[in-house]
Amino acid sequence: MSSRLGIIDLGTNTFHLLIVEKNGENITTLFHKSQPTQIGLGGINKKLITDEATQRALKVLRIFRAQLDVFEVSKENTFAFGTSAIRNAENQDSFCTKILNETGIKITVIDGNQEAEYIYNGVRTGVNLGKEPSLIMDIGGGSVEFIIGNEKQIFWKQSFEIGGQRLMEKFMKNDPISESEKKRLYNYFDENLIPLANAVHQYAPVKLVGSSGTFDTLVDIDYQHRTGEWPPKTQTDFALSPEEFYRTYALILSGNHDERMAIPGMIALRVDMIVVAVCLVDYVLKTHKISQIQVSNYALKEGVLAKLLER
Numbered sequence: 016m017s018s019r020l021g022i023i024d025l026g027t028n029t030f031h032l033l034i035v036e037k038n039g040e041n042i043t044t045l046f047h048k049s050q051p052t053q054i055g056l057g058g059i060n061k062k063l064i065t066d067e068a069t070q071r072a073l074k075v076l077r078i079f080r081a082q083l084d085v086f087e088v089s090k091e092n093t094f095a096f097g098t099s100a101i102r103n104a105e106n107q108d109s110f111c112t113k114i115l116n117e118t119g120i121k122i123t124v125i126d127g128n129q130e131a132e133y134i135y136n137g138v139r140t141g142v143n144l145g146k147e148p149s150l151i152m153d154i155g156g157g158s159v160e161f162i163i164g165n166e167k168q169i170f171w172k173q174s175f176e177i178g179g180q181r182l183m184e185k186f187m188k189n190d191p192i193s194e195s196e197k198k199r200l201y202n203y204f205d206e207n208l209i210p211l212a213n214a215v216h217q218y219a220p221v222k223l224v225g226s227s228g229t230f231d232t233l234v235d236i237d238y239q240h241r242t243g244e245w246p247p248k249t250q251t252d253f254a255l256s257p258e259e260f261y262r263t264y265a266l267i268l269s270g271n272h273d274e275r276m277a278i279p280g281m282i283a284l285r286v287d288m289i290v291v292a293v294c295l296v297d298y299v300l301k302t303h304k305i306s307q308i309q310v311s312n313y314a315l316k317e318g319v320l321a322k323l324l325e326r
Contacts, residue, residue, distance in 0.1 A: 019045070020323060021088040023079060023095035024316040025122060027055040027156030027180055028228065028284065030072070032079045033316045034086050037324065045086055050075040051284040055100040055156045055180040064104045069113060076118045090119065094319060096133075097124040099157025099178055127174020131160040133318035135169050138162075138226050140321050141251035141313025150220035152299065153227045153314055154292045156180035161211050163218045171214040177207055179229070179288035182295075190271045192290055197268075200291065204298045215303045222307035223299060225255075226314040228285060229292035234310050236263050236280035245280075251312040257300065260308055264293045 024031040034046040052075050054068040064072075083093055101107055102124050111122045125133070134153045138144070144166040151162040157178040163171045186192070186200045225233070234253045238246045240262070246253065266278055267289055275286050299305065 019086055019088045019092060020320065021083045021086070021093040022316045022319050022323075023076075023093070023120065024314075024319075025052075025054075025072070025095060025097045025101060026227075026315075027059065027098065027100040027158075027178055028053055028288070029156075030075050030079070031316050032082060033320065034082065034088060035320060042320075042324070046082055048079070048082070050078065053156070053180075053284075055178075058104070059100055059157060059178075059180050060184050062103050062105045064100060064106055064110050069110060072110075072114065073117055076114060076120055080118045080120060090121075093120065094323070095120050095122045096130075096315070096319065097122045098130055098315070099127075099155055099174075099176060100180075102126060103157065103176065127158055127160065127176075128172065130158070130315065131162050131172040131174050132169070133315045133322065134160050134226060135162045135164055135172065135318065136321045137313040137315055137318030138224060138311040139164075139166060140317055141226075141311040142224060142309055143252060144224065147222075148218045148220040149222050149224045149309070150215065150299070150303070150305065151224045151226065151311075152296075153225070154179060154229045154295060155227060156288065159295065161214075163214055163220050170218050173210055173214075175207060175211075177203075177295075179292045182291035183288050187287070187291060190287075190290075191269060192294075197294065200294055201298055204295065204302075208298075211299075212302070220303075220305065222309055223296075223305045224309045224311060225296070226311040229289055229296070230255075230310045231312065232280065232282060232285045232289060233260065233263060233293075235282075236278055239279035243279075253310040253312070255308040255310050257306055257308060260293075260296065260300075264297055267293050 022033045031049045036043045058065040153160045155178045
């Protein structure tokens, strides 16, 4: 018996739609699209989804709705998950109601813990984590999830509301970012990531495994630099050398918006937020003395899929 599933990840910067067909044990991806929506823009640190952001969300979700209809995905097989920007918004209810009324898409708002668990399940499907503990890190626009786990289990997980959009609005008043802003940013990490430091001390992860946005772009930049091509579409597990990360980090931090945009592999959606995001990656690598970086192409939506398939 074949059935079709539609999964929507309503991220702070980007909405993702994944439509798959399940036929016995076989899973076929029928459709996959990511659309920038930036629902955190202008309101995230005020705990609001602005009217403009709601309109952008509606525009994208109408496109997604049309695709779900084309592939005849039933309402009960459509799963839409709201993350940081939505879960922290004081107008969350009116936003979700408006989306439901205008697109028929019912949003389930998940907490940071659930988000971290889904990300872990997605990453574990996408990369070979191995037996040693890894530090999994997913930098969103609203929140950052850290998970310490191996191929079998999660040892520790926590979601921090320090995503790229929040950090950028708080700390990046100059472009390129100034030394004093960078210093304030790193002090902020010190203050806000104490639970992470304790967990790293306890479980001693051997590598950093990144997923989502920033890490996808870092892989694209790495491939463009080394091969002049884009990474293979079917590959989900990438190694990123620290040397290559720091080559890109130096380019990103020294340039302004236009200079960053000129880096082969950079995309417009990521060009500004990637500044604070690579600072966070640098902070984690240096503070916790991690010298190995792996990147997973799979994240939240693939983790949701893995969970749905267990039913």
